[in-house]
Amino acid sequence: MDTTYVHGYAAPEARRLGDQADTLAGLLHAGTAFPAGSRVLEVGCGVGAQTVHLAARSPGARLTAVDVSEASLKEAAARVTGVDFRHADLFDLDGEYDHLFVCFVLEHLPEPEKALAHLKTLLRPGGTITVIEGDHGSAFFHPRSEPAQAAIDCLVRLQADAGGDALIGRRLYPLLAGAGFADVVVEPRTVYADASRPALVTGFTRDTFTAMVEGVGETAVARGLATAGSWARGVADLHRTETFHYTFFKATGRTS
């Protein structure tokens, strides 16, 4: 397994993920609010990009957020107050919670099935889990471009080489159902940007998705997955897109 590239753990990535969360917060967090007093655990909070929205939408909840990166936790703690930040690996977590929130985490794990099985042990009976993931296979755009598509395919390949799955969104239903969660519901949350939505063109197409592609260019070229020229053309074509589509998936389930 290759862990050189794990997006979310590099300096410019921190700002990118912050921007992404702000643009997408409404889309991803709609419908997620936990009652006052409930014990909520965010697993893999990273730099707190989602934590800030969790805390804002569930002001009375008792929020704990964990991550494996001390550096990310430090940034997160500087960003959000009133949250109990802890340094821990997902598989070492214990305790009991009413609700779990897991966003952009399973995509990085070689065995998401095992992660979900362990997370399930942390929930009280009747507790809920919320999982959000993207799926790079949902990305399409106009004008079409082979170099841009090839660059996106490289991202999928790099994440697979690192033990993850950039196409995991489509798997959330079988993953949660397979882990034994009840009442599993998966909803697509689709981002569509064109010239009539300039904030999304900037905030998502350019500063989120295209920035993510640009961010792995050196790695892709160094590994011989792309030439510098083809990568540059792909990125340029993404910058030139007039319409862009991407679907996130939001899944919920509960313990019986």
Place this chain on the structure above:
Amino acid sequence: MDTTYVHGYAAPEARRLGDQADTLAGLLHAGTAFPAGSRVLEVGCGVGAQTVHLAARSPGARLTAVDVSEASLKEAAARVTGVDFRHADLFDLDGEYDHLFVCFVLEHLPEPEKALAHLKTLLRPGGTITVIEGDHGSAFFHPRSEPAQAAIDCLVRLQADAGGDALIGRRLYPLLAGAGFADVVVEPRTVYADASRPALVTGFTRDTFTAMVEGVGETAVARGLATAGSWARGVADLHRTETFHYTFFKATGRTS
């Protein structure tokens, strides 16, 4: 240009499109209701699969529906009452209308730009156009399957060979804006089916999308685009999908 395959004009297709419309009606027609007395023209009504929903949602509107196929119009007239059905080619249409409705039509046209330019001449100042199209590039599913993906790619190729574009959904914004419509708004309307939504698995994944793929198998094999074996595997894999995603695009614009 090859017109052997134009979906919508074969006998089993008529029933399929009827089923499709019923399953998707809520998704596609939400937000579309025209005022009593307004003059509404449906362009390319086919067998009336959408006309029935248009009429139901705009009971007081004066609805005219046209198609190039006399056989389709006869079916449509048997299905919906209170609609003025007329036999006409899109480019021969004249008169003045308050609203145009154009669903699954542009995908078949070699020059959708010219069609939109002509349709615009039929609208009074301040009139609106509503356009709905799919985009086969939005189809993805779990488990992934190369034969299934190859079969879908064949559909795109066959439609291109017939002068159409099965990937037109992503182009609606530039097409309508380019034709000079004002206030163009395009919304993705996403279908997502898994085991928690059995009616969608049956009504969309199986009876709409997979049935459409199955319907062009003989043509694809006869033209050497696929082998009988690979096509059968692709269709079997589509029947076995656990999750399925597809995005339609609904665009509106107005004349100034």
